[in-house]
Amino acid sequence: MREMIKMVLVLTVITAVSGGILSVLKTSTEERIEGQILKFQKAPAIADIFDTATNDPLKDRFKILFEDEEITFFPGKLEDGSKAVAFEAKGGGFGGDVGLMVGIDLESDKIIKARVTTHSETPGIGSRIKDDPAAFLSQFAGMGFDSNFKTKNDGGDIDALSGATVTSKGVCIAAAQVKQLYLKLKPQILNKMK
Amino acid sequence: MAQSIAKEFTKGLWTEIAPFRIVLGLCPILAVTKTVENGIGMGLATTFVLVFSNFFVSLFRNIIPAKVRIPCFIVIIATFVTIVELLMQAYTYPLFLKLGIFIPLIVVNCIVLGRAEAFASKNAPHLSIADGLGMGIGFTLSLAVLSAVREVLGTGAITFYETPIVLFGPAFEPFTFMVEAPGAFVCLGLLLCFMNLIPKK
Numbered sequence: 001m002r003e004m005i006k007m008v009l010v011l012t013v014i015t016a017v018s019g020g021i022l023s024v025l026k027t028s029t030e031e032r033i034e035g036q037i038l039k040f041q042k043a044p045a046i047a048d049i050f051d052t053a054t055n056d057p058l059k060d061r062f063k064i065l066f067e068d069e070e071i072t073f074f075p076g077k078l079e080d081g082s083k084a085v086a087f088e089a090k091g092g093g094f095g096g097d098v099g100l101m102v103g104i105d106l107e108s109d110k111i112i113k114a115r116v117t118t119h120s121e122t123p124g125i126g127s128r129i130k131d132d133p134a135a136f137l138s139q140f141a142g143m144g145f146d147s148n149f150k151t152k153n154d155g156g157d158i159d160a161l162s163g164a165t166v167t168s169k170g171v172c173i174a175a176a177q178v179k180q181l182y183l184k185l186k187p188q189i190l191n192k193m194k
Numbered sequence: 195m196a197q198s199i200a201k202e203f204t205k206g207l208w209t210e211i212a213p214f215r216i217v218l219g220l221c222p223i224l225a226v227t228k229t230v231e232n233g234i235g236m237g238l239a240t241t242f243v244l245v246f247s248n249f250f251v252s253l254f255r256n257i258i259p260a261k262v263r264i265p266c267f268i269v270i271i272a273t274f275v276t277i278v279e280l281l282m283q284a285y286t287y288p289l290f291l292k293l294g295i296f297i298p299l300i301v302v303n304c305i306v307l308g309r310a311e312a313f314a315s316k317n318a319p320h321l322s323i324a325d326g327l328g329m330g331i332g333f334t335l336s337l338a339v340l341s342a343v344r345e346v347l348g349t350g351a352i353t354f355y356e357t358p359i360v361l362f363g364p365a366f367e368p369f370t371f372m373v374e375a376p377g378a379f380v381c382l383g384l385l386l387c388f389m390n391l392i393p394k395k
Binding site: 015021022025026 | 254257258259261262265266269270272273276277280281283284285287288291
């Protein structure tokens with residue numbers, strides 16, 4: 001019995017202490033990790049979307065709370081004077097979530113460009129979705145939100161990338177999510193960008 | 195005393211160098227040795243985990259009941275692996291992206307648990323640190339050697355911080371087999387063969 005109590009006690013103490021250490025470390029590195037993710041994952045996509053921006057979209061970013069989730073928006077002032085906003089949504093692909101960053105023109109409500117930020121799709125197959133934007137992502141450019149973001153097989157407007165149907169569907173789920181968020185949050189976005 | 199610290203440290207570097215002499219920890223050694231940078235990064239991460247897990251296992255070796263020692267060791271090891279993972283995410287994010295899943299998998303690297311069970315749970319903390327450091331550096335060296343052979347033959351250059359140091363001229367046709375998975379097995383086999391040609395002492 002004594003041995004039993006000792007076993008339970010020792011294991012509990014060790015687990016509790018290590019849990020405590022980890023939670024302290026997690027909170028203290030959280031901000032820095034967020035910065036690193038921004039720098040290495042989101043920055044390339046944003047630079048690509050807002051290639052003519054006259055401001056720094058990363059620096060001007062703002063957050064809006066929607067259904068208990070903070071969404072980060074990156075505003076862009078383009079060379080021709082128009083205003084745009086970019087934000088990310090996720091959709092389940094073949095190997096996990098696919099992150100899709102979409103830039104939207106605030107006046108015409110049309111997509112400027114869409115780029116994949118993160119994915120864990122099969123290298124050489126699903127990964128083409130990110131590595132070769134001309135093959136798939138380019139078709140989002142210029143689309144409005146009256147489009148149906150589903151693959152043509154599912155009755156939508158998007159041509160799936162051949163050999164990567166599941167990945168294409170993941171991107172479509174993310175795009176549909178972007179559409180839903182944008183339509184709901186547009187007044188708040190405009191308000192923040194004044 | 196100083197003699198034995200040195201002895202525990204140096205045994206990991208040559209006579210018991212983990213991957214080549216006792217052939218442990220082959221999963222990461224085959225998976226991440228495509229480039230020298232990845233190899234050394236992985237080696238250093240494992241060294242960090244080894245030193246600290248050895249130290250704490252050794253520190254608590256008289257408190258931990260024998261029947262639950264393995265779960266206790268794993269909790270200690272997993273804690274340090276998570277610490278490494280968070281620190282890498284915070285400070286060396288590109289390397290973290292390249293090593294990916296293999297960082298959390300250090301938990302199940304048999305070298306780490308092997309040293310905790312075979313050495314740290316029976317020896318004093320200072321000896322355990324020396325042992326962990328020696329084993330870790332030996333592991334790092336092995337990864338560096340294997341990845342150097344693979345990267346040089348496979349790409350004709352060594353890349354650090356995205357700047358390639360080209361070793362062979364443009365006439366060199368990269369031996370791409372070496373950077374693929376089967377190349378890792380062949381290369382490791384040849385290195386083991388050379389190690390066995392050299393006597394232990």
